[in-house]
Amino acid sequence: MTSDAAALTTHGETHDATEHGAAGLGNPVLGMLLFITSEVMFFAGLFAAYFSIRASYQELVNGQLVHLWPPAQFADTLKALPFVITTSEGHTVLNVILPATLILIASSFTCQLGVNAIKRDDRTGFLRNFGVTLVLGILFLLLQAYDYTVLFGEGMGLGSTTFGTTYFTLTGFHGAHVFGGALMLAVVVYRGMAGQFSARHHDMVEATSLYWHFVDIVWILLFSVLYLLPGVKA
Amino acid sequence: MATTALHPAAPAVRGGLYEWLTTTDHKKIGMLYLVNSLVFFALGGILALVVRLELAQPGMQFIDEAFYNQAFTMHASFMLFLFIIPILAGFGNYAVPLQIGAPDMAFPRINALSFWLLPLGGALMASGFLASGGAAASGWTEYPPLSGPAYHGTGTDLWIMGLVLIGTSSILGAINFLVTIFRMRAPGMTLFRMPILSWTVLVTSVLVLMSTPVLTSALIMLFIDRNYGGHFFDPANGGNAVLYQNVFWFYSHPAVYIMVLPAMGIISEVLPVFSRKPLFGYKAFVFATVGIGALGFSVWAHHMFTTGQVFLPFFALMTFLIAVPTGVKMFNWIATLWRGKLVFSTPLLFAFGFLTMFLIGGLNGAFSAAVPVDFALHDTYWVVAHLHYVLFGGSVFGVFAGIYYWFPKMTGRMLNETLGKLQFVLMFVGFNMTFFPMHQLGLMGMPRRIADYASTAGWTELNTLATIGGFTIGLSMVPFLWNVMVSLRNGRIAGDDPWEGNTLEWATSSPPPPYNFDHLPEIRSERPVFDARHGRTATH
Secondary structure, three states: OHHHHHHOEEOOEEOOOOOOOOOOOOHHHHHHHHHHHHHHHHHHHHHHHHHHHHHHOEEEEOOEEEEOEOOHHHHOOOOOOOOEEEOOOOOEEEOOHHHHHHHHHHHHHHHHHHHHHHHOOOHHHHHHHHHHHHHHHHHHHHHHHHHHHHHHHOOOOOOOHHHHHHHHHHHHHHHHHHHHHHHHHHHHHHHHHOOOOOOOOOHHHHHHHHHHHHHHHHHHHHHHHHHHOOOEOO | OOOOOOOOOOOOOOOHHHHHHHOOOHHHHHHHHHHHHHHHHHHHHHHHHHHHHHHOOOOOOOOOHHHHHHHHHHHHHHHHHHHHHHHHHHHHHHHHHHHOOOOOOOOHHHHHHHHHHHHHHHHHHHHHHHOOOOEOOOOOOOOOOOOOOOOOOHHHHHHHHHHHHHHHHHHHHHHHHHHHHHHOOOOOOOHHHOOHHHHHHHHHHHHHHHHHHHHHHHHHHHHHHHHOOOOOOOHHHOOOHHHHHHHHHHHHHHHHHHHHHHHHHHHHHHHHHHHOOOOOOHHHHHHHHHHHHHHHHHOHHHHOHHHOOOOHHHHHHHHHHHHHHHHHHHHHHHHHHOOOOOOOOHHHHHHHHHHHHHHHHHHHHHHHHOHHHHHHHOOEHHHHHHHHHHHHHHHHHHHHHHHHHHHHHHHOEOOOHHHHHHHHHHHHHHHHHHHHHHHHHHHOOOEOOOOOOOOOOOOHHHHHHHHHHHHHHHHHHHHHHHHHHHHHHHOOEOOOOOOOOOOHHHHOOOOOOOOOOOOOOOOOOOOHHHHHHOOOOOOO
C-alpha cells in the first residue's frame, strides 16, 4: 500500500499519504480511537442495563414490596464494601478489589511512561515500562479471579438475582477487555524486543496505550458504580 | 519523499479462486460483498415466497406454524443483516476509495476480515435450520420473553452468535471507512467536494460505530439470559423485558438509516448524471444527511409506543422532525431532475423507483409516528407495508440503480438495457402489488407474523393479490440474473466513462487497475470528471 500511495501523483506533486506525523494522527491511532468509541457504546449498553435494573429492583420485605440494592440475600456479605467481604462463616476477607484498582491505575501511568520513552527513542525505557504494565495487568486479572472465587464461595453467580447477573457481566466483560489489552501489550513488547519501534515509528505502541487507558477508565467507572455508590437499604 | 524505493515487483500472479479468497483489494472485496449479499437476498427471498405462499389462502397448506415462524424470522434477518446492510457496505467499499481518489481502504486486511465475517456469521445464523427445534423463530427483533430460555432451541443461540459476528464486521468496516475518508482523500478533495455517496457512507459509518455495539450488548445479555441463568430480561427475578426493546431499538432504529442513507447516496450519484445537471443544493443535502443521522439516535422508542413505558410526546416529536431533513432531500432530488436533459437508462428508472416508493414509505411512516394512529396500527400489516416501502421500495431499488450504474466500471462491460427495463417493470409492478394491499390489510386489522387467518375475515383476496405480487418480484430476478450472466461475457464494452459521470471513479479504466489511478484529474469541485471533460474548472 505504501508504494501505491506514494505513486499517487497530481500534477507532478508526490503525495505520500502514509508519511508518519505529516498531518496529526497516524491511521492506526485514529482507527484505535474509533474502535474505542465503539467500545464505549458497548459498555454504555451494559451500564444502561445495570442502572435500569438497579433502579427498578424491588423485593418483598415484611409483606411489602420495597426498593433496595443490593438484594437482601447479599446485604450481609457486602455490607462493608468496598474494603472487606464478610463471608458466611463471619470472617471478613480483605476485598482485593481496592488494591486491584490501584494496580490498574498505576499500570496506566507506566504505560504512558513507555509511550513517552519511545517518543524519545529510549527503547529500554519503553520496554521496561511496557513490561511492567503487562505484569500489572496480569496481576489485576489474578486479583479479580480471586475476588470471583470468594464470591462464588458465598453462592453468588450469574444466576443469583439481577445483582449477580449485572455484577458478573459488567466485571466479566471488563476483565475480558483487560485480557485483550494484555495480549496487545504482549505483542507490543515482543515486537519492541525485536526492535521494531522507534521515535519515528510507534503507531502501534500509541494505539495500544490508548486502549489500555480506555480499559482503565472503564474500570474506574465500574469501581465507582459497583463499589462506591451507596446501596439502598429497606 | 525524495527517493521512492519501489517495492519488489507485484507478487507472482495468483490463481483466480486463490486470489479472490485472499484479496485485500477494496474493489474485489466490494464485489465479494455484493455477491455474498445477493446470495442472501436470494435465500431471504425464497423464505419470503414461502411466507406468501402460506398466506395466499386461509388454512395451513404447505408448512406448519413452527416453520412459518422460522421462515419470517430468517427472511427478515437475512434481508436486513446479510443483504441490505452489507450490500450497501459493498458499494461503499467499491466506490468510496475510487471517489475520493485513494489507492485503497486505510486497512486493507481489516477490510478483508470485515467481509469474511459475513459469510461466517450468515452460515452460523442459517445453520439454525439444521439444529433441533429449528432456526430462530421469534421475529427478527427476538424480543424476550419469547426469545428467552423457556422457548426455542439452539437456533436462537446460533442466531445471536451469527449476528454478533455480523455486527463486528459492520463496526470494523465503519472504522475503515472513517479512517479512509478522513485520512486518504486525494489532494484537492476537500470534504465539501466529496461525492454524495461518500458522504452518506461517512454518516452511515458514524451511525454503525455508535449503535452497533449497543446491539452487541443487547445480544450478549440475551445470550447470558438464555445460557448462563442470567436475569436481565426476566421480570420474575427483577429483570426488565422492556429493557431489551430499548437497547435493541437504540441500534435498530439508527440501523434503518444505515440501511437507507447509502441508497440515498447511490441515487444522488445517479440522478445528476442522468439528468445532466449537478445535484441541486449539494450542501443542503450533506447537512440533511448529517441531520438524519443525528436525529436517528433520538427516535428509537417510537417502535415501543404501545409498551406504555416510553415518553410518547418526545419520541413522536423527534420522529416527525426526521421528516424535515428527509423532505429537504426529496426537494434536492426533484429539483435536480427539474429541466434536466433526462436520459432514461436503467439506473435512472431504478432511481425513479426509489424516489416514488420511498416517498410513500416516508408518508405512511409519518402516520405511524402519530401516537394515537400508532396505537391502532402497531404490529399490523400496515407496519409491514411501511417498512417494505422504505427498505424495498427505497433501499432495494437504490441497490439495483447502483448495480446497473457501476456494473460497467466493475466489469468493463455494459448490462443489457432491454433486460434491465424488463426487470424494472416487473419489480415495480410486483412490489406494489405485494405491499400496497398490506396497507389495507393493516387497516382492516390483520396482525403481522400470523401463519393463518379465518376465511371469514375478509382478508383473503388482498392476501392472494400480495402473493401474486411476491412471485412477480421473484420473476423479476430472472431477467436480472440472465442479464448479468450474458453481459459478463458478451456485454457491450463500456470504456472508462460510459455514462459521462461526474466523480473520480469514471476517470480511471474499467475495471480500474489494482492501485486505482495512474493519474488523477485536478479536483476543483464536486464534479472533477465533468470539469475535466468540459475543459474548465469551476471555482467552489
